[in-house]
Amino acid sequence: MERILRYSMAALAMALFVGCSHDMEYSQPSKEQVQKNVAEKLGIEIDPNQNWNASTAITANVSVNLGLDQEYTLVIYDKNPLFEDDVFYYAKTVVKEGDTATLKLDVPSADSVFYAAVFDSKFRRLVQSAYREDSVLTMNFGTAASESRSNRAAENDADAAPYAKTLNDYLNPTGVESWKTVQQISIAQMKNYTVIDDDIVGSKFEGRSLQNPTYPGGVRTEYGDLQHYRVPANVELRQSFSTNGYSNTYNGLVLYIEGKVHLVGSNSLNDITLVVADGGEIILDAAENHFSGTGRFVVCPGGKITGINNAVFNVNNGGWCYNAGTIDYQGTLNLNGSHFYNNNTINVDVLKGTSQGTYFTNFGHITARTNAMEADAYNQNIVNGCYMKFTGNAGVGGLTMLKNSRLDVGGQLYITGNGLWGGFRNELHHLSLITAGSIKANGATLYGPTAYNEFAVVKVGSVYANNDTDLQTADNLYMDWNSANFYMHDGTKIDQNFYNYYYMRGMVNKISKWTNEDNSTFTIPRGDCTGNGYHDTSEVPSQVIPGEPAVWTYAFEDTPLGDYDMNDVVIKVSENAEDATRLDITLCCTGAANNLTVYLDDMVLFAGSGKEVHQVFGQASGKFINTVNDGIKVDPITETIRKPANFSFETADFWIKSPSGDVHVAKQGEDPHGIVVPGNWRWPREFQCIKDAYPNFIEFAKDASTTDDNIKKWYETSNGNPVEEYIYTPAN
Incomplete structure (x- = not known):
């Protein structure tokens, strides 16, 4: 098998620890001896269902339909390559336009959650994220191309200026009802709010209730009197909130969330402002969460709101809410009567505004199944400055589509001419686009731009109307619609055999501007806010393809009765960045006195430099290499081999030959004498047990069913994990 050996040797030093080379045969310890050793060293009983290989094989089906007659490079990433620099990719291939890879x-x-990026011949890119369902990841570029943020419409565009707002505009809203007041707050202030700790939760919250103190004589005291609280970044709070701020006062009671707050139980969020900081998160662990009074939420850039399936976040009080982070859960966000501004990403199942009416402004990306359509359509005035998508049905009472914006409705769009209290009309500005499976119109007029060289498009499969005034167009609004697909509200097709045919055809005849995307004389450029655009052939700046191949770390104990410092042999394996048919295998360390050899299946590795791991490093047998902070430190050794046929990290058999027997990755329920960890894992230093170096490891080992991300990902660096004093530090 072809190999390439690459290594450089650091200056050799004497080891602090000297062991003996044990080439004698050991008798295999009994199961009872192993269990006793595990109990002594790890102090737990291993979950019989625990799997020590943290990799799993999945299938990704990615369709690309971007309208360019060419091949694309398709890359699957761990993180979003548009925002993150240190991204790793799991697969890279070429896919042709119209094909599914x-x-x-x-x-x-x-x-x-994983991210796919497609790069065209000019390195233009689109990125899409998706959840894997069991072992399948499905994405379709073409219907969700708007995930890219590389060509975003600016909020300071002259067309958007009257509607664009800032975070501070919503922290301290103006234009509130005359009987309400606003206490001024700032991010700088909030960083100094009273820290929530066990004492506050247990006593000053009056059990599990967050209350503002009573002001003596009705006089308000200064900030910091426990009317404002902060959840620090290292705190994860689980609360059933029943809050009482100051009636008719915005920001009278503020909770600033730098860490995580789980809303559990039944939450009544009265007169509270929840501010989610960069890195903070609200997790809706309860089905019902209701704001009232002046209760509201503000999500800063980098903040998140997530939740269980079918969770409801109900702002039913007309509060001023703002999102510059991510709202992502399969439930309902009810913005009943609220002033809501979105400046980043929303993914929910139902996005609605009920009886009181909603003022909704979007300069980000919104994806939802529905907004409840007809029942709430009259009550939602929407200003869309970027991208909105409803996979099912949706409705609006008044709609303003700003320049370079798009609304996609996979089902039926219900649209009226009323607007909220007559306040809005339906208008589409230059280069804006609505697509819908069908439109159900009720007295709606769609206005386009008025300048002679400007245009907007409504592309629809079918129209439902009951009279000839239900849908009209004005100015430079172009309809892309085959008028043969024409129905009454009840679903009866309007054709020449129907008595209303000639009457209803009057509606069609009032539409003066028509177009078809296949042969349109104009183009709406594709972009972050316009998705695939409309009949687009535009160019965007060239970029390079980012990222490195994903790395997997294999760590072994050389005996079933080991000390579980997991550094007797550590190797790291990745696909070769230049040639996907090869693997790079790096020998990182050996903390073993025994003579050990590394194998893949039946092939010995590092044979070109001596086979036995100490020899590979150019050191004498029994030395501890790259496991003692003030001991021998040698550059890792990398060997490149051809990737075996049908190779998978889930099934690959990397193992070590030891005098005490062959040591493979531990099987399900066994003691962790061999493990597979994602990424560039940092191993414990000599004689430091893995449970001390990685505090979350023990909880993981004893509970295979855990749903806690910190425990499932025990190997990641976060919240004091790992403990630095127990981790090996490589040479500078």
């Missing part, structure tokens, strides 16, 4: 790839079993 099917890839087999290995991913961390604890991860559920």
Whole structure:
């Protein structure tokens, strides 16, 4: 088998620890002896269902329909390559326009969200995220191309200026009702709010209730009197909130969330402002969560709101809410009567505004199944400055589509001419686009731009109307619609055999501007806010393809009765960045006195430099190499081999030959004498047990069914994990 050996040797030093080379044969310890050793060293009983290989093989099906007659490079990433610099990819291939690429790839079993990017011949890119369903990841570029943020419409565009707002505009809203007041707050202030700790939760919250103190004589005291609280970044709070701020006062009671707040139980969020900081998160662990009074939420850039399936976040009080982070859960966000501004990403099942009416402004990306359509359509005035998508049905009472914006409705769009209290009309500005499976119109007029060289498009499969005034167009609004697909509200097709045919055809005749995307004389450029655009052939700046191949770390104990410092042999394996048919295998360390050899299946590795791991490093047998902070430190050794046929990290058999027997990755329920970890894992230093170096490891080992991300991903660096004093530090 072809190999390439690459290594450089650091200056050799004497080891602090000297062991003996044990080439004698050991008798295999009994199961009872192993269990006793595990109990002594790890202090737990291993979950019989625990799997020590953290990789899992999945299938990705990615369709690309971007309208360019060419091949694309398709890459599956761990993180979004548009925002993150240190991205790793799990697979890379080429896919032709109109085709679906099917890839087999290995991913961390604890991860559920992945990112796909397609790069055209000019390195223009689109990025899409998706959840894997069991072992399948499905994406379709063409219907969800708007995930890219590389060509975003600016909020300071002259067309958007009257509607564009800032975070501070919503922290301290103006224009509130005359009987309400606003206490001024700032991010700088909030960083100094009273820290929530066990004492506050247990006593000053009056049990599990967050209350503002009573002001003596009705006089308000200064900030910091426990009317404002902060959840620090290292705190994860689980609360059933019953809050009482100051009636008719915005920001009278503020909770600033730098860490995580789980809303559990039944939450009544009265007169509270929840501010989610960069890195903070609200997790809706309860089905019902209701704001009232002046209760509201503000999500800063980098903040998140997530939740269980079918969770409801109900702002039913007309509050001023703002999102510059991510709202992502399969439930309902009810913005009943609220002033809501979105400046980043929303993915929910139902996005609605009920009886009181909603003022909704979007300068980000919104994806939802529905907004409840007819029942709430009259009550939602929407200003869309970027991208909105409803996979099912949706409705609006008044709609303003700003320049370079898009609304996609996969089902039926219900649209009226009323607007909220007559306040809005339906208008589409230059280069804006609405697509819908069908439109159900009720007295709606769609206005386009008025300048002679400007235009907007409504592309629809079918129209439902009951009279000839239900749908009209004005100015430079172009309809892309085959008028043969014409129905009454009840679903009866309007054709020449129907008595209303000639009457209803009057509606069609009032539409003066028509177009068809296949032969349109104009173009709406594709972009972050316009998705695939409309009849687009535009160019965007060239870029390079980012990222490195994903790395998997294999760590072994050389005996079943080991000390579980997991550094007797550590190797790291990845696909070769230049040639996907090869693997790079790096020998990182050996903390073993025994003579050990590394294998893949029946092939010995590093044979070109001596086979036995100490020899590979150019050191004498029994030395501890790259496991003692002030001991021998040698550059890792990398060997490149041809990738075996049908290779998968989930099934690959990397193992070590030891005098005490062959040591493979531990099987399900065994003691962890061999493990597979995602990424560039940092191993414990000599004689430091893995449970001390990685505090979350023990909880993981004893509970294979855990749903806690910190425990499932025990190997990641976060919240004091790992403990630095127990981790080996490589040479500078």
